[in-house]
Amino acid sequence: MNDRMRIRVLLLRVLVLSLLATLGARLWVLQVLDNDHYRQVAETNRVREVVTPATRGMILDDRGQPLVRNRTSLVISVNRSTTDRQADHGKAVLTRLATVIGTPADELTRRIRFCTAQVKPPCWNGSPYQPVPVAKDVSPQQALAVIEHPDRFPGVSADLQAVREYPHGSLAAHELGYLAPVTQDQLDKQGDEKGYHLNSLIGVAGLESTYDDELRGTDGVERLEVDRFGRVAGTASTTAPVSGDHLVLNLDLGVQQATEQALQDTINQLGGGNRTASAVVLDVRTGGVVAMASLPSYDPSVFVGGVSEQDYRALSDPANGIPLLSRAYQGSGAAGSTFKVVSTAVAMQNLGAKGDQLFDCAPTLQIGDQVFHNFDGESAGPITLHRALVISCDVIFDQFAYDSWLADGGLRNGRGPYSPPKEYFARMSEAMGFGKATGLDLPGEAEGSVVDRAGARAIWEELKDSYCRRAKNGYPEERDPVKAERFRKYAAEACVDGYLYNAGAATQFAIGQGQYLSLSPLQLATAYAAIANGGTLWKPTLAKAAVAPDGRVVRTFQPRKAGTLPVSPEILAYIRGGLRGVTTEGGGTATGVFADWPSDIVPIAAKTGTAEVEGKGDTSWFASFAPADDPRFAVVVTIPDSGTGAEYAGPVAKRIYQAIYGVGQAAAMPGGKPPGSLPKINRDGTIAATSAADPFTPSPAVSTASTSRTVPPVGTIVAAPVSAPGPGPVTGPSAGGPLAVLPALSTTADAARTGPALATGATGPAVWHPPPGNAGRPAAVGVLSSAPSRAPPAGTARP
Amino acid sequence: MTQEAGPTALRSSPVPVRGRIGQLRDRASGRHSPLRRLDWTLQLCVIGLSVVGALLVWSATRQRLGEAGGDPQTFLKRHLLNLAIGLVLGAVATVVDYRVLRAYAPFVYLGSLVGLVAVLLFGSTINGAHSWIVLPAGFQLQPSEFAKVALVVGAAMILGEQHEDRHTGIRRSAPGHGDVLLVLGLTVVPIALIMLQPDFGTVMVLVFTTLGMLAVSGAPRRWVLGLILCGVLFGGAILQFHLLQPYQEARLTSFVSENKASSGTGYNVAQAMIAIANGGVTGRGLLHGQQTQGQFVPEQQTDFVFSVAGEELGYLGAGGIIVLLGVVLWRALSIGFASQDSFGALIATGVVCWFTFQSFVNIGMCLGIMPVTGLPLPFLSYGGSSMFANMIAVGLLQNVRLRSRSDPYAL
Structure with a gap:
């Protein structure tokens, strides 16, 4: 061995020692300096969270009728932490399951594999400890086949899960919105703050998005202590899920239905195709959105359980009129x-x-x-x-x-x-x-x-x-x-x-x-509402209140002011007068439309519009509010590619007013105004109709008992002989009760109440007698009630 | 046989000058017997590490074995059995004079190649590498472990040969270009065969061992620097052009990536680090590590055995293991330093490079500062072939030591 080698061996010795010293130092950092941090990590390491999703709150109309509710669905799930430990990694179980639920085993295998950058859906994006849902809405027989044979289906479970349900299909879809699974990005950024979990569904459009915090509730979390293989050693802690709050809207189901129906009829009349139409109904005193509709619409239930690419493309296709887009607040044009x-x-x-x-x-x-x-x-x-x-x-x-x-x-x-x-x-x-x-x-x-x-x-x-x-x-x-x-x-x-x-x-x-x-139809409606109410520009608001499942009012959404018109009250009154003339004076552009309208009872202030559009038919506009002398509702209707305002949009607006005031049909807004109180939600979570709480409401028995109907001699305000509603807890007597209604000519304390009964001032042109059921009411107050209906004095009807 | 006195030995001989009778007695049983002249510090450290390894392997496996209904002590017993067999193999490697061994070096080398070819033909795949020949009675053989020994012996033969060839009294200062090329050729063949398995970790051990031996042998500097440069470029090219299997690349790169907690290789490391960090200074106590007993760290009886030490024995225990490894390496280098000839010195160098690389990469991997390469920790990780190869290497060190002194009684 020569000197050169000796030197190199010495160098090697130094190298070896420094490497070992590096290890020792790193070990020190890890074991002594970072010890606390890793103790926590170890804790989460050994604890697995199993999430029980909270029941999402319902979305209710102003009377408590559900627009979005939850239904239970039988869901079959596969727990991978169990199947992966089987000798064949669950292959046999999946094959058996495939025959029960009628889905190919390959498809099931794809659904339960974990999503990664390479593995695209179908795959599971959630926690490996969370059972993977593989079949929804299975029949009870299929569920029982799984539950009753745990030996044949180890790791497979069947549970009831709540999914969104839309009892009125596509009604108000643009306003209600829909849910989608939380994205990884949202989870990273807001997961802790908002309480999202890996497979949480969150609102991504419409009210579901805006009021997601209110509606979502708090998921229940069970913390299980497990070993590496997911075998549960014990439960560390359990928190029960807290249901989300119900959202009560200013939106009224009856008005919304009438609005959408009128728009749909007009589109059909024009020849359908990819035509669109929209309408907005506002409460001019609060900016509350009583109805807002845009057609074509879509059924939000296509988003339940994940929208297919094909469906989504169809909903975004201009050839179908882009159903996802609301023309009422997401589109604009010449007014x-x-x-x-x-x-x-x-x-x-x-x-x-x-x-x-x-x-x-x-x-x-x-x-x-x-x-x-x-x-x-x-x-x-x-x-x-x-x-x-x-x-x-x-x-x-x-x-x-x-x-x-x-x-x-x-x-x-x-x-x-x-x-x-x-x-x-x-x-x-x-x-x-x-x-x-x-x-x-x-x-x-x-x-x-x-x-x-x-x-x-x-x-x-x-x-x-x-x-x-x-x-x-x-x-x-x-x-x-x-x-x-x-x-x-x-x-x-x-x-x-x-x-x-x-x-x-x-x-x-x-x-x-x-x-x-x-400008958008909604913008025009807010402007007309401001002119109508004397100059206050409100921010249009759909939500009225958030109510806890036990009925406690958690939060009310007060009217929000956006500004005041820089126009004197005299000038605004002058404009209102002009608009009233549109429907009532000779030569007025909308007198034809409202020729048979009881303008002396509910005068309408309106303006027609016919916007010329390059390369297309005119856009028909109708902007209005009523009653002209004491405005309550503003209605704007827009129908592109149709004709003049009086031809198309005007009649739609008229049908909306008919629905609101109950002209020729049941009044959607008894008393000509929105319900003054929130719907009552019982402690058990069921919902009582608004008016049920009103002491002055005639009992359903009274209003429905009478079958005698009097055909009104003149005019069109009728006590409409609409089929009597069932006195169910949800719809209540008010929603469909056959009523004719007076405008709020004056108000008394009682008049502020809601219900089918409408109080009018004693000095009003029409004085009706109280129906038998309301005999005890103050004599000075006339009540227009449904049954038994009486013909109004001749003077009240429009000649 | 060289009878050279050891003027170059730095240490003064511990053997005092004695009378001939005393020397004979000493030779028989006394302090000059070969048994006595073994490096006992080295040997005891190695045995100590192996016994600690047996305990850690036991702790890592008894839970799982017990749950499976087997004998919880299976791995403990096997590790100790491996140790015993390894000691026997080491004794054999000690007794045969390494200078005789040198004559058989070509056969040792060729034998290891046969093993590597056999594994490709008859081997089984475990953890993604086709590295094992399964023998009856639950034993497995991993020829690539023995290839390490063979390469050390083979390379030492070539690089050390020059000094023995000419008894001119003037030593040639370094191996020539031809020798370097020959050694490279000698290394490339087993590397290529192991690449086919593929066992990237073992390949890296061979590369660094050869490089270390070349550097110490006094090979021309441009060769050493050139090879290092080639290695860097090659490594860069591998990552740049994705020449590795994705899982291999993931193993290499996961230690620098942020998200270690996810599954896959990063998961192993993250769990190992958690386990080690939870040991603190004094550890949780043998058989009481929560991470270990919950079996959160995959492969915790083999590649990640250090995590068991970290959690259950704490900084004192795990640091102690590093110290013991340090003593082993220190003694090995001393043996090389004191060697009479280049062959012995290079054998020691090769073994040190091999053990050092493997230990550093393995522990570094558990500590999250080195990539995951699937290398066992010498003496501690469970594995027969690895244990045998390590013990043979230790035997070779003892062999060199026995014959390194200016010792008139050398065998």
Whole structure:
């Protein structure tokens, strides 16, 4: 052995010692310094959690009728921690199970394998200690076959599980939303805070999403001590699941049903296809959403147990009208003449127009090389703004907008030697809540757009490059050369001066047209509600209260104010008067629709709208509220690709009002207002109808006992002979009770109560006698009741 | 036989000068008998480690065996039996003069190749590697363990040969290029065969053992550095182009990945670390580790036996094992240092490199600082072939030691 080797052996010795020292140091870190941390880890290591999902709260309408509830489903599950320990890893058991539930064993094997980055569904994404559900809604026979032969099915169990059920199918699907399994990302970020577990279902759309915290409840957790193979050594702790709270809505089942039915009938009448239609009904005093519907809709039960890719594609397919999308709050477009209420407010509040001032409703208005026509080119001569609203004269409002545009500097847009533009129309639109989300308690609301001068410039800055490219290259993909040339010319103009504030578009703004304005039906409804209630812009709210399963009210959702209209009360009253004229005065655009409506009892204030849409039929709009003199409900209906507002949207709105007030049918809103109290949820979890708690409610026996019906001589407010409802605990007498109802002409203390009985002021035009069941009520208060119905005095009916 | 005096021995001989009669008596039974001149420190440490290993293996397996209805002491007994057989094999390796052994080195080497080929033909697959030949009566043979011994002996023969060939009195300072190439060739064949099993861990042991022996033998520096560079590049290429099986790559990379708690290889390591950390300073006591008795650490009687030591014996016990291993390696290096010839020194070097690499990787794996490679911990992990190979290696060390001194009574 030479010296060179000796040196290298010495080096080797140093190397060996340093390696061992490294191990010793690492061991010290692990055993002494990190000891505490790892003790905790060891604890969780030995403890397995078995989660019992909490029963999710129901979603109830304003009267306690379930819109979403839970049903039990017999579910067969395979516990892998048992089957994996079998000699053949559960193969024989799965084969036997396959014959019982009629699913191929291969499929079962796929369902119980663990998901990884490589293994895609079908696979199990949950905890290995959680039994994997392999079959849902199995028959009791199948479940018994498993339960009664634990020897043949070791590791297989059959349990009752709660799954979401939608008793009314697709009703209000966009509002209710649906559930989906929690994602790994949510679990990582919010798992502890929100109490998610690996296979938790959480709301991902609609109310299920917004109020997930209220509805979900707290899962029960049983902590089991186990060894590595999952063999249970004991129970460390157990917490029982706490059911989620029920969510009571402002939404009313009856109104919602009537709304959807009316929309569906109209779509059918138009020829179906991928047509859409939507409607919103708000409580103008609170912003409560009484009904909101968009068709086509979908049955949320397709999401129960996981939506298939095919179903999801169908629900997102434009050829089907994108059923997943709610046009009521997620779509926006030109609002047409319904927007004229805003223009009237601008004219009177900002531009100094007076109520009795006359303006020329000429047949046309020439602006530059553009000519603006009245609808059908009609001329009405000099008229007031009131009349302009009633007959929907375009030119007068166009003129205001054009003048306003001129005063703001015309085309000029940007810095210049002139005073900053006032932009009254854009400002008033924003004050009405357009161009931003209303604050509805649902995710994914459309904001629409209000484009002022600065906005136009910003958009142009963003798009000019593409305009200029198109100006150069044209539209080679467009087959029609004439169209392609027209597009190219437009692009060429936009490339050069697209930032200018277009006179045509600014003028059309006043009549709810043009590229500077777009709004959703819900936005329009909130604006009309604000005009109706004297100027308060509410955030539309679906939820009314969260009620614990034992009936305790956990939380009430108070009306939320979004702003106040910058319009004086006198002007708002003037506008309301004009809108009332639309349905009642000669020449009013909606008088035809409401010709047979009892306007003297429930006057309707409304505005029709017919928005022109490039390449499609007109969008029919109808925006309204009632009663006109003491507004309670705002109704907006939108039917794209149809015709005028009076033709399509108007009749739908009328049907909605008929349902609300019980004209020719049962009143969905007895008393013409939403229930004043929350539905009573019994201690045992069953739900009593709202009105059952009302001491002044005639007992079901009274209201249903009578079979005598009197056909009303005149008019259409009838004590409708609707089939008597069963006095079930859920529907209660009020929901279907045959009622005719008066508007709240005045209110008394009693009138604030809910129920089929409606109190009216003694001074009202109609005084009805109390039905026998209510004989004990104060004499001064007339009660319009269902049975026995009496014909109203002749004076109350519309001639 | 060399009769050279040992002017190069650093230590002064413990043998005092005596009269001839005394020397004869000593030779028979006294302090100069070969038995006495064995490195008993080394031997006792090895036996101590093996006995501790037997206890740990017992603790790791008795629960499972008991539940299965078998004899809870099966593994304890077998480990001790392996130790006994290993000691016999080691004694044989000690008694045969290593210089005679050198003559048979080619046969030892070829024999190990035969074993490696046989395992490919008749072997069984356990834990993803086709490394075992199953024998009757529940015994298994793992030829790759013996390949380690064969490679050490073979490489030492070639690298040490130069010094013996010419009795010119001038030692050649280093093996030449031809020798290095020959050693590389000698290493590549078993590596290729073991790769086919595949047993990546053993391949790495062979690579590092050869590298260590080349470095110590005084091979040209550019060879040593070049080989290290090649190794780095090769390792990079393997990971870059995914030449390994996915599970192998996962084992290698899981120790740097964050999520160790998930199943798979990272799970083993995470559980091992939990077990070790729970031992604290004094440990939970033998047979009382919760992780161990709950069998949370897979393979805890073989590759992860150190986790049992960590949990049940604590820092004192597990650290003690590291110290004992350190003593073994220290003594082995001393034996090499004192060796008369390069062959002996290189044998010791090879054994040290082998044990060091295997110990460091194994314990490092349990502590989460090295990748999972499936290498047993020398003397402690359960496994017959491994125990036998280790004991033969220890026997060779003793062999070198017996013949290393300037000792007139050398056998």
